[in-house]
Amino acid sequence: MIHTRLGIRLALAGGALAGALVVASCGGSSSTGVVGKSDAAEGDGAYGSSGGGSSGGSSSGGSSGGTSSGGADTSTEASPVDSTVAEGAAVDASEAAAEASSEGGVCSSGTTRCTTAGDGVETCNASGAWGPSVACASGCANGMCTGACTGSATQCSGTSAFQTCSNGSWGAATPCTNQACVSGACAGVCSPGSTQCVAADGSAGSTSVETCGMTGQWAAPTACTNVCVGTTGGACGGVCVPGQTKCSSDTQVQTCGATGQWGAATTCSNACVGTVGTVGSACGGVCVPGTMTCMSDTTISTCDMTGQWAAATACADACLGIMGESGGTCGGVCVPGQTKCSSDTQVQACDGTGQWAAATTCGNACVGTVGTVGTNCGGVCVPGTTKCTSDTQQATCDTTGQWETATTCTYACVGTVGTVGSSCGGVCVPGTTSCTSGTQQATCDDTGEWATAVTCADVCVGTVGAVGGACGGSCSPGTTQCISDTQVETCTAGSWGSPTTCTDACVGAAFTVGGNCGGSCVPGHVQCTGQQPQLCDSTGTWQSNGSACQVQQACVGGVCTGVDCSSYTAPVCQGTSTCDLHTNTCCVTEGFTPTGVCVAGNDAGCTGGASPFHCLYACECPAGDSCCGAIETTYPYAGSATCQAVASGGSCPAVTGEATAQLCKQDAECKNGQACIAQTCNFNAKFKFCGLQSTYGPFTCTADPTDAGGQ
Numbered sequence: 205m206i207h208t209r210l211g212i213r214l215a216l217a218g219g220a221l222a223g224a225l226v227v228a229s230c231g232g233s234s235s236t237g238v239v240g241k242s243d244a245a246e247g248d249g250a251y252g253s254s255g256g257g258s259s260g261g262s263s264s265g266g267s268s269g270g271t272s273s274g275g276a277d278t279s280t281e282a283s284p285v286d287s288t289v290a291e292g293a294a295v296d297a298s299e300a301a302a303e304a305s306s307e308g309g310v311c312s313s314g315t316t317r318c319t320t321a322g323d324g325v326e327t328c329n330a331s332g333a334w335g336p337s338v339a340c341a342s343g344c345a346n347g348m349c350t351g352a353c354t355g356s357a358t359q360c361s362g363t364s365a366f367q368t369c370s371n372g373s374w375g376a377a378t379p380c381t382n383q384a385c386v387s388g389a390c391a392g393v394c395s396p397g398s399t400q401c402v403a404a405d406g407s408a409g410s411t412s413v414e415t416c417g418m419t420g421q422w423a424a425p426t427a428c429t430n431v432c433v434g435t436t437g438g439a440c441g442g443v444c445v446p447g448q449t450k451c452s453s454d455t456q457v458q459t460c461g462a463t464g465q466w467g468a469a470t471t472c473s474n475a476c477v478g479t480v481g482t483v484g485s486a487c488g489g490v491c492v493p494g495t496m497t498c499m500s501d502t503t504i505s506t507c508d509m510t511g512q513w514a515a516a517t518a519c520a521d522a523c524l525g526i527m528g529e530s531g532g533t534c535g536g537v538c539v540p541g542q543t544k545c546s547s548d549t550q551v552q553a554c555d556g557t558g559q560w561a562a563a564t565t566c567g568n569a570c571v572g573t574v575g576t577v578g579t580n581c582g583g584v585c586v587p588g589t590t591k592c593t594s595d596t597q598q599a600t601c602d603t604t605g606q607w608e609t610a611t612t613c614t615y616a617c618v619g620t621v622g623t624v625g626s627s628c629g630g631v632c633v634p635g636t637t638s639c640t641s642g643t644q645q646a647t648c649d650d651t652g653e654w655a656t657a658v659t660c661a662d663v664c665v666g667t668v669g670a671v672g673g674a675c676g677g678s679c680s681p682g683t684t685q686c687i688s689d690t691q692v693e694t695c696t697a698g699s700w701g702s703p704t705t706c707t708d709a710c711v712g713a714a715f716t717v718g719g720n721c722g723g724s725c726v727p728g729h730v731q732c733t734g735q736q737p738q739l740c741d742s743t744g745t746w747q748s749n750g751s752a753c754q755v756q757q758a759c760v761g762g763v764c765t766g767v768d769c770s771s772y773t774a775p776v777c778q779g780t781s782t783c784d785l786h787t788n789t790c791c792v793t794e795g796f797t798p799t800g801v802c803v804a805g806n807d808a809g810c811t812g813g814a815s816p817f818h819c820l821y822a823c824e825c826p827a828g829d830s831c832c833g834a835i836e837t838t839y840p841y842a843g844s845a846t847c848q849a850v851a852s853g854g855s856c857p858a859v860t861g862e863a864t865a866q867l868c869k870q871d872a873e874c875k876n877g878q879a880c881i882a883q884t885c886n887f888n889a890k891f892k893f894c895g896l897q898s899t900y901g902p903f904t905c906t907a908d909p910t911d912a913g914g915q
Contacts (some may be wrong), residue, residue: 353372393420404425411427412427450483456476474490475487492507498525521537584605585624617629632653686720690726709726725744725746735753775790790817816845841886
């Protein structure tokens, strides 16, 4: 099998056609190649050839052919276009497109055509111009090379389309969608030569334009003077920057739209501030030029060309209108706030419209000449009104609203002192009095009227009905009072009479009305009721005076007499043990050192020769008895003590063979009238006897020097 590779390159130079034929054979055949080049661009119309043959075949310049030995069939195969050539063609096409764009365009971007000589393909670029031709290996038909490729190779067709090889021929160009053709394939993000509007940083916007490069990538944004216009194929345009403003008059403004064109003029709320027609001037100010507003009730301001209120000027009277709002004007007949008296008690005020308002009544007076501007309410009182300055004096308000000097009323000034409206009146002078009877008095009150009569404590002194009569005296007739516990006084004609002595007592506090004779005893007197002392109190009533007299006492002349048994200490009987002789008996056995035993029962007997001691003094005996001690006059001198009745002035009863004496602790016990003396007797025995028993054997006692009655 013989494979033949045929390569043809055609070029048009100086109107002449030149060709080069290369025939190659394999499998023992020889090949002859002629390499040719179009030099039309260089002005060279000739080209060289070389050839060779094998047996049975020959070749010469300007023709092609081949015969294989053996007469075998010959097949031809188009060789692929050199990639270097394709890339060069793409560059040439871009340059041609640029030239065509500048001339206005003669074709549709992406279309192809065969060269006049039919040896190459031309592609229309994005600018509408035919690009440089790309040579075909085997000729051109219908704008495409024929027999110029192998397999499924691809190649760029222009800058934004590609072709795919099919059966040795390049297929129809396939446009790239928003991409470029690079090395036979679509690539990038845009079609070369296309443009779009963006922001300065490449983000969405309309201040700059981007152009797509040959590799399908957007070049760096180029800032527009005004704005980038267009949704596809954006381009710089417009006459202003969107959002800019300019004054078209003193009150109207134009705004630049999104397409960079000035919009219709609109009226500003106030003024258009800036030079008319100058970009950057805009609505502003606070007022419409030429309008006026009240700056106060009496001043007005005019809006200047910058929309600002000019300095205020004074109106002759009032400024009419809402302060700070357009439409104000000077007018009125008076200056707002001015006043004038319309009478002695009424005033008119100029209102905000410069008109005199209806008259109003002053709190007191309207001071000044009626009708004169500037006169106003004043003073401290309403002319003609009165007030009491005291219970008997009145002041009157003069025409200037001031209080005149007070004058004295005939009787009283009726009403609260200092209160407007109080005035002279009444029938009497406040505070004066008059007797309505011999015992009642009426007093003139603050209103100058006689108050209800009251009963005097004593009498009413003075002529009934005459001013000046008043309660007096020192007592009410017929009343009584105690001047001591036993004397009483009686009131006659308002004076106390001579005191008289009561039978018993004068009952009541001294010198207090109401005290009088009464009671059943003379205050301070005493008496005995049985054993209870009593004292007559100030009301003449007997009252207990202390406690009842004790057992060994008697109530005499209202006073307890005799032994005081209110406290008691039981004596020692056995060792250190005490023995209460009210209920016990101490049985004593005589000896050099006597011993005792306390036996129950105050009248108990003793055993074993012991001597009974039932008492040591009268308080241990029944009422009226005394304690009598006895001692034998012979050895063993046994002794005892018993309770016995002893007559007043007498001594304890004598007993045969015994010496007796009254034992005691208080002088009041001693019936013999002698003192109770502590003494030491025979055997160093300690006793208290009524009187010293020094000469009475066998006691033979001596008084203890420390005893109150001892000598």
